[in-house]
Amino acid sequence: MPMIEVSEIRKRLRQAMDQGKRASAERRTRADAAARAYETFLEQLATPVFRMFSMALKAEGYPFEIFTPAGGLRLMSERSSDDFIEIFLDTDADPPIVAARINRGRGRRLRTTERPVREQAEVEQLTDEDVVELLVSEIGALLER
Numbered sequence: 476m477p478m479i480e481v482s483e484i485r486k487r488l489r490q491a492m493d494q495g496k497r498a499s500a501e502r503r504t505r506a507d508a509a510a511r512a513y514e515t516f517l518e519q520l521a522t523p524v525f526r527m528f529s530m531a532l533k534a535e536g537y538p539f540e541i542f543t544p545a546g547g548l549r550l551m552s553e554r555s556s557d558d559f560i561e562i563f564l565d566t567d568a569d570p571p572i573v574a575a576r577i578n579r580g581r582g583r584r585l586r587t588t589e590r591p592v593r594e595q596a597e598v599e600q601l602t603d604e605d606v607v608e609l610l611v612s613e614i615g616a617l618l619e620r
Contacts (some may be wrong), residue, residue: 502566502569512598521548521562522604534575535536555580558617560610562592570597577613
């Protein structure tokens with residue numbers, strides 16, 4: 476039975492290492508571009524929609540406030556800091572996506588779920604309608620008591 480040569484193993488190892496380095500550099504480039512697009516998305520689309528949604532909730536008797544934790548945006552109940560919807564850039568995904576974290580407190584129990592703001596959408600593809608749809612689809616669970 477023929478044995479593989481050490482030189483062949485080293486050659487394959489170097490190729491795999493080079494490929495890994497290139498993939499890592501490409502991933503960082505995509506993450507940097509997504510981070511820039513995400514800042515624009517937060518400023519121009521998401522924050523105005525969150526503010527309008529907060530005002531509409533207050534007009535209906537549900538006091539919610541807007542917070543801007545580092546790199547995110549949160550709509551949080553004034554009655555319970557455990558109840559909130561926030562968006563953030565998920566850089567663990569490749570390509571990075573804008574995701575939502577929905578947190579609900581019930582007594583001592585907390586339930587947290589995460590999902591993309593819109594399935595299969597990169598940051599640049601998101602619209603204000605996507606943000607409205609997210610908030611409308613998730614707010615019901617925070618309002619029920």
